[in-house]
Amino acid sequence: MKVNxxxxxxxxxxxxxxxxxxxxxxxxxxxxxxxxxxxxxxxYRTDASKxxxxxxxxxxxxxxCGQCQLFRAREAGAAVGSCAIYPGKLVSAEGWCNAFVKQA
Numbered sequence: 522m523k524v525n526x527x528x529x530x531x532x533x534x535x536x537x538x539x540x541x542x543x544x545x546x547x548x549x550x551x552x553x554x555x556x557x558x559x560x561x562x563x564x565y566r567t568d569a570s571k572x573x574x575x576x577x578x579x580x581x582x583x584x585x586c587g588q589c590q591l592f593r594a595r596e597a598g599a600a601v602g603s604c605a606i607y608p609g610k611l612v613s614a615e616g617w618c619n620a621f622v623k624q625a
Contacts, residue, residue, distance in 0.1 A: 553610035569617035587614035
């Protein structure tokens with residue numbers, strides 16, 4: 522397919538709109554609540570120090586969402602970020618769940 526200025530302009534506009542839509546979606550994401558079924562099943566806690574280690578023996582003191590491979594924050598040191606396990610929700614960087622995978 523031959524790319525001319527019109528096609529280039531249209532594709533550029535659509536590409537930019539896609540990036541804007543992703544930012545808007547992230548901005549509108551709501552916080553994950555511990556009471557949500559998936560969060561409850563995985564033992565999610567907004568404060569990792571409150572994890573019941575007898576129910577979740579995988580938990581090691583000091584582990585937090587901010588140290589997990591699945592956690593994505595907009596900027597380093599952010600208090601909240603997104604998680605691949607909970608699409609469309611924001612999780613606390615100080616939280617923890619049983620899906621924790623230590624960053625390499």
